[in-house]
Amino acid sequence: MNKKSLSRRDFLRMSAFTTAGALLAGCVPASPTGAGGAEAPAQTQTLNFWMWNTFAPPADELMQEKINEWGAANGVTIEISRDADSNMQTKIMPAIEAGTLPDAMFVGGGVALQMMDAQSLDPLTDLFAEIGDAHDGWQPRLDTFVTRDGAVHFLPYSIDTPMVQFRQDILEEAGLTVPEGQWTWDQTRDLCLQASQYTEQQGNKLFGWGFGVVKLTHDGWCTDLFRNFGADLWDETGQKIILADEKMEEATRALNFAKEAWDAGLFPPDAPAYDYAANNKAYLEKQAILVINAASIYVQASQDDPELAEATGLAPKPKDVRDTTDAGLRYTLVMSQSSNNKETAMDLIRHLYSSDVYAPWLELGFVANVLKEYDSLPMWTGKRAAFNLAAQIGTYGGYPAPYDNAAIAELTGSPDAPVGSMIVRVLIDGWDPERAILEADEFSKRVFAKYF
Structure with missing residues (x-):
């Protein structure tokens, strides 16, 4: 380069x-x-x-x-x-x-x-x-x-930073305790599943997660999942891909977690067709209990639907072995x-x-x-x-490296962005995690080879 x-x-x-x-x-x-x-x-x-x-x-x-x-x-x-x-x-x-x-x-x-x-x-x-x-x-x-x-x-x-925005009113009506501060990914799964089941019992089912299952995600839920599960694509220099060689176990765990949530029915049926505005629509039209997006959703609700804004809770993106959130x-x-x-x-x-x-x-x-x-x-x-x-x-961009670079920008901005692609392969295409990880690792190394 x-x-x-x-x-x-x-x-x-x-x-x-x-x-x-x-x-x-x-x-x-x-x-x-x-x-x-x-x-x-x-x-x-x-x-x-x-x-x-x-x-x-x-x-x-x-x-x-x-x-x-x-x-x-x-x-x-x-x-x-x-x-x-x-x-x-x-x-x-x-x-x-x-x-x-x-x-x-x-x-x-x-x-x-x-x-x-x-x-x-x-x-x-x-x-x-x-x-x-x-x-x-x-x-x-x-x-x-x-x-x-x-x-x-x-x-x-x-x-x-994108925030977790959730229907606090529904969780409380369902008798669920809303965690203080940053939720864990396990809490995010379990609480939303229980709240979704509660709404179904009330005759007006809301889906637990308003997340898309696409290769290039707008809300970044899956990149946060991977990062906080410790499943890094590159090392702390930002110049070497380590996904398959050093992070296979962590990435497998992240993919299995996402697949279990998919099988449990947490995602909306049109998740594979989500575009940049879909999660806004899902929340503002009261189709989903929880979404991840910029606070603009909450701001819009405050202007157009004050009752929904009042019922909305906010939290940073969920944590696991790490408690980071992308900013x-x-x-x-x-x-x-x-x-x-x-x-x-x-x-x-x-x-x-x-x-x-x-x-x-x-x-x-x-x-x-x-x-x-x-x-x-x-x-x-x-x-x-x-x-x-x-x-x-x-x-910030490039983590766990101090900052991003041209290789990281090309990789994460690609139509075949590796984290989203792994999620699609496992949840939609039925691949096992190892196969999806190896494909993403190979693609990532090809991109980085152009720069380093």
Whole structure:
């Protein structure tokens, strides 16, 4: 594999991000007065900042307000561009080629990595350490995930992790005790099976699990099952496939567990046809007792069906020999290499982690905190406690390696992704676990051989 860094133009060509043309950007200058109505300092410079509209509009409005307040209080005109979250890549990548990136911006973790590879970001290594020290440290595993070749180019801002979302009302009606915190996989199986049987007795059967049985799963239930059963595909270097050679026993146990749940009738009959929206539909239309997905399901229920939202419980994904859950960086903060106002941009970034900004922003959003100082916020009680717990046990792309790489990305993004393929082979095609594991191991080694 060619390990040489890509030029901006080469990266853009390879990534196929060739969308050009005018991009709408609403510039929002800072208020002419400082906080509390005081006269603002004389304007000395302008800072360009990009942010995105999320599924929590009140949090977006608060963030823009806080940024403008800081600008007014510090004599800086902040020109804010807000765009739809879905336009992130198509807006940023042409700006890299044109040299028109803002001084700083929020950006998703995956796009931050693309920008880093395109050599468009300034390192923030010292600032990462400074902010961590000022706020009791970063959540576990974040330091190793963001440090690449000894440098940090993107600062975590929010953690997004799929959650277990379940019908707490039905479990309680069935006389079942709902576990606190993170469930085990055994509890997830047994409680949902009993609850499903209860609904059938009541004349309105709900399926226990709204999980798909497809090769490339959206909700990732089977990858979490494998990881927490200890059935790793690659080793801690992220460069060697160890599935059949070292993890045959763990993978066999995971597949047998899934097959037993399938035979018990926990899955919906259309599980082999599940697409990216199927588990949302299964839960929101009250067809399944438990699903795994982003908290957007709970948010949508809160808006469209408050009664269902009230009946919903939340928990991190289930545990077994490990208690991890997969997590991603919903938003990071980055600074453009071409910025002419780097010191001012870093001052703004520091401020965005202050309790005056970060705590109320978390309160209005549906994400988890990246800094340990905010573990003690009163908001992390009741249902929302699950978000903070997930942040503390989250793993990031590439686990058990410190972070992912091109080989892992190709393997896990393949239409024949190995974990989903093993599940399909055993549950649908009737293969025995060893045969499915050997096939997945061979496929995985072929992919990795292209890189290592």
